[in-house]
Structures are given as structure tokens and as C-alpha cells.
Amino acid sequence: MxxxxxxxxDLSILNVEDEFSVxxxxxxxxxxxxxxxxxxxxxxxxxxxxxxQGIQQTLQTIIAKEQHWPPQISNGSxxxxxxxxxxxxxxxxxxxxxxxxxxxxxxxxxxxSFVRYSTEHSFDFIRGMQQMLxxxxxxxxxxxxxxxxxxxxxxxxxEQFNVAKQFMKSxxxxxxxxxxxxxxxxxxxxxxxxxxxxLYYQLDAWYSMAMAVKNLGLVxxxxxxxxxxxxxxxxxxxxxxxxxxxxxxxxLPEKNFLFLTGANMAGxxxxxxxxxxxVFLAHLGMGxxxxxxxxxxxxxxxxxxxxxxxxxxxxxxxxxxxxRIKATVQKINDKRNWLILIDELFKGTNVQDAMKxxxxxxxxxxxxxxxxxxxxxxxYEIGEPLKQYPxxxxxxxxxxxxxxxxxxxYQLKEGISNDRLGYLILKNEGVVKMLQQL
Numbered sequence: 020m021x022x023x024x025x026x027x028x029d030l031s032i033l034n035v036e037d038e039f040s041v042x043x044x045x046x047x048x049x050x051x052x053x054x055x056x057x058x059x060x061x062x063x064x065x066x067x068x069x070x071x072q073g074i075q076q077t078l079q080t081i082i083a084k085e086q087h088w089p090p091q092i093s094n095g096s097x098x099x100x101x102x103x104x105x106x107x108x109x110x111x112x113x114x115x116x117x118x119x120x121x122x123x124x125x126x127x128x129x130x131x132s133f134v135r136y137s138t139e140h141s142f143d144f145i146r147g148m149q150q151m152l153x154x155x156x157x158x159x160x161x162x163x164x165x166x167x168x169x170x171x172x173x174x175x176x177x178e179q180f181n182v183a184k185q186f187m188k189s190x191x192x193x194x195x196x197x198x199x200x201x202x203x204x205x206x207x208x209x210x211x212x213x214x215x216x217x218l219y220y221q222l223d224a225w226y227s228m229a230m231a232v233k234n235l236g237l238v239x240x241x242x243x244x245x246x247x248x249x250x251x252x253x254x255x256x257x258x259x260x261x262x263x264x265x266x267x268x269x270x271l272p273e274k275n276f277l278f279l280t281g282a283n284m285a286g287x288x289x290x291x292x293x294x295x296x297x298v299f300l301a302h303l304g305m306g307x308x309x310x311x312x313x314x315x316x317x318x319x320x321x322x323x324x325x326x327x328x329x330x331x332x333x334x335x336x337x338x339x340x341x342x343r344i345k346a347t348v349q350k351i352n353d354k355r356n357w358l359i360l361i362d363e364l365f366k367g368t369n370v371q372d373a374m375k376x377x378x379x380x381x382x383x384x385x386x387x388x389x390x391x392x393x394x395x396x397x398x399y400e401i402g403e404p405l406k407q408y409p410x411x412x413x414x415x416x417x418x419x420x421x422x423x424x425x426x427x428x429y430q431l432k433e434g435i436s437n438d439r440l441g442y443l444i445l446k447n448e449g450v451v452k453m454l455q456q457l
Contacts (some may be wrong), residue, residue: 074304089147228445237306254310
């Protein structure tokens with residue numbers, strides 16, 4: 020699924036420096052390399068049902084066999100292995116005798132200590148990978164997982180690695196045997212070991228995604244093999260909220276445009292981001308924050324949520340809104356299946372102008388039947404004329420005022436909202452009183 024940086028930012032997906040991002044919420048990686056691999060996975064959503072189902076099955080397998088995941092492979096251990104190949108040390112003997120090994124220990128004390136420490140962690144890593152092959156490389160293993168494990172098996176097929184089956188720990192090996200293994204790893208198998216690390220990082224990324232599904236109670240969605248747009252979700256909620264409210268959504272080929280209204284803070288933006296996040300996670304092969312989800316494969320997703328002006332370029336907020344809509348029109352005109360998310364269209368101009376521009380854009384989008392649109396707006400007045408179009412759905416978030424206090428139930432209802440509560444918010448925040456006292 021094609022997705023751009025703007026949409027990823029709008030949905031708070033890859034704000035890796037931000038504690039409150041989807042990526043950080045789902046990051047259960049055991050290694051820094053796994054985290055980088057998972058970040059790459061998140062940057063390239065999948066494109067076909069076969070790819071998506073392959074990852075779903077991989078994560079399900081990892082969850083089912085979690086107890087067999089090698090505990091001895093940690094971030095510290097793989098860092099030691101990597102450092103072993105970058106350090107400058109005296110030559111390690113290839114086939115030392117017991118006396119030769121003792122001489123190396125005495126004459127090259129600091130290097131010997133480093134080599135022995137590195138060999139211990141390399142041994143743990145090799146043994147952990149062998150254990151993973153024993154439990155996860157089966158005839159019925161999912162294709163993506165099987166491909167990675169077969170590559171690892173080919174690397175580990177060398178007879179020198181049989182020592183990891185003969186001894187439980189590296190320290191149990193004679194010193195000469197440790198140096199012999201260290202020589203082999205450093206001088207003859209460096210590239211293979213680095214490749215093995217990269218394979219493990221992908222496995223670690225999948226492990227993280229699987230643990231996120233398990234620990235956060237996510238549900239694997241089902242995909243329909245249909246090029247027509249379909250999006251049905253029950254019990255959808257936003258994964259970053261501590262106490263979320265759930266929604267149901269149903270967009271079909273014949274009802275592919277959702278016109279969403281409601282007052283400020285009623286929940287429109289959260290709803291739109293919840294939908295986008297769930298669709299994104301589904302296209303990674305992950306579980307989603309919902310009770311159930313069924314959807315078609317989307318070729319791409321575009322959002323128009325957090326548009327900014329550009330002072331350096333002299334571009335106004337409204338101009339950048341127009342540019343984003345222009346880019347959207349150019350994308351969806353390719354006859355592919357898109358999910359388009361628009362929050363508060365044309366906030367950067369006056370009401371009358373915004374109504375005319377919004378109506379023009381919506382009527383144009385309604386001609387596109389092979390994509391799904393969710394658009395929120397304060398301009399409830401434009402909703403009535405749009406009812407003539409058969410493929411549009413009208414939903415709103417209800418807001419009420421009790422004793423001058425706003426009450427939000429965050430429930431999605433059918434129809435169009437005409438709530439106007441901005442002045443009440445201004446009053447409740449004390450701004451009206453402050454202005455009166457100036």
C-alpha cells in the first residue's frame with residue numbers, strides 16, 4: 020500500500036522520537052537492529068492479500084510458539100558480536116593445542132579476554148538460532164518465516180557450529196576449542212555471521228509485532244479478494260488512547276463516501292485517525308484495534324489532517340490545503356483503490372468560500388467509485404444538497420450542553436450535526452470574562 024510521509028505524520032505512525040506514536044506503542048523488539056528492521060517494515064506496507072496473510076500467519080506462529088523464542092539472544096549479545104568484527108586484536112591461532120591456547124592467553128591477555136567474551140556471546144547467538152530452527156522451521160511454516168529460516172539454516176550448516184550442540188555454554192568448551200571457533204568466526208565466516216544477524220533482526224521485528232498483537236489484544240482482520248472498495252469494522256478504537264470509545268464503520272462499493280460532522284472536540288479527528296491507523300496496521304499483516312475488521316486491499320492511503328502554512332516559501336495555510344487536495348486528485352485519478360482521509364476541509368478561508376470549495380471537492384470525489392472517502396467538516400450547511408448522491412453516508416458525533424457544561428458521548432450517529440458550541444467553550448474557559456474585564 021502506497022503511503023506518503025504526510026499521511027504517516029498525520030496518523031502519528033512513525034514519530035519514533037515521540038513517546039506517543041503508534042510505532043513506539045507497538046515496539047517490543049529485543050534488539051536495536053530488530054527495531055530498525057521493524058521501522059523498515061512500517062515504512063513499506065504490503066500490497067497483496069498473499070503477502071499480508073503470510074505475515075499474519077508468521078505472527079500467529081510466533082505467538083503460538085513464544086515459549087521457544089531463544090532468551091539468550093539479547094541486544095547486548097548481538098552488540099558484542101558486531102563489535103567483535105570491528106575491533107583490532109592480535110591474530111587468533113587457527114588450530115591451537117592446549118599449550119598454544121595457554122600461550123595466547125598469557126602473551127595476549129587483554130586480547131584473549133576480549134576474544135573469549137566475544138566467543139561466548141557468539142556461541143549464545145548461534146545456539147539460539149539453532150534452537151529457533153529446531154522449533155520454527157517446519158514443513159508447514161508460513162512462507163515468509165520459512166524463507167528467512169532456510170537462509171539461516173544454510174549459514175549454520177557448517178560443521179564448526181556443531182560445538183553449539185555439543186556444549187550447553189561456551190565456558191564449558193576447552194580454551195583451545197574456543198579460540199578455534201573464534202578464528203573461524205572472525206577470519207572465515209565474518210560475512211555469513213553478519214548476514215545471520217540481519218536475518219535475526221527481521222525475526223526480531225516479527226517477534227515484536229507478534230507480541231504487540233498478543234499484549235495489546237489486537238485482532239487480525241480478514242481481507243476480501245475484491246478490487247471494489249470495502250471497509251467494515253466493529254468496535255474500532257484508537258490504539259494510543261488509554262480509555263478509548265469504540266466505533267462501528269461500514270463503507271461499501273455502493274456507499275463509499277462518509278460525510279462526518281460534529282462540534283469541536285466531539286471526536287471527528289480521533290475517529291478519522293483510528294480508521295487510518297487500523298487500515299495501515301492491517302496492511303502490515305498485523306492485528307488491529309477492533310473487535311472485527313473486514314476490508315479490501317487498498318493501493319494507497321492519503322490524508323489531509325494537519326496541513327501547515329510555510330512562512331519560508333510564503334505559502335498560506337489555504338494554499339497548502341489546495342495543494343494537498345490537488346495531489347489527492349492526481350493520485351485517485353489513476354483508477355486504483357485509495358483510502359482518502361480529510362479532516363476539516365478548507366479551514367484556511369472564510370466560511371462562504373470554504374462552503375463553495377468544499378462542495379466542489381466533495382461532488383468531484385463522489386464521482387470516484389473505486390476508492391473510500393472519509394471527510395469531516397464544520398460546514399453542516401453543505402450536507403443537505405449532497406443527499407441527492409446515492410453513494411454518500413452521513414454520520415455525526417453528538418454533543419450536548421448541560422448546565423453550561425459540554426457533554427461528549429463520542430458515539431457515532433446517523434445524520435448531520437448542527438451543533439454550534441464554540442462560544443460555550445470560549446465562555447467555559449474564562450476567555451469571555453477576561454475580555455469583558457479588559
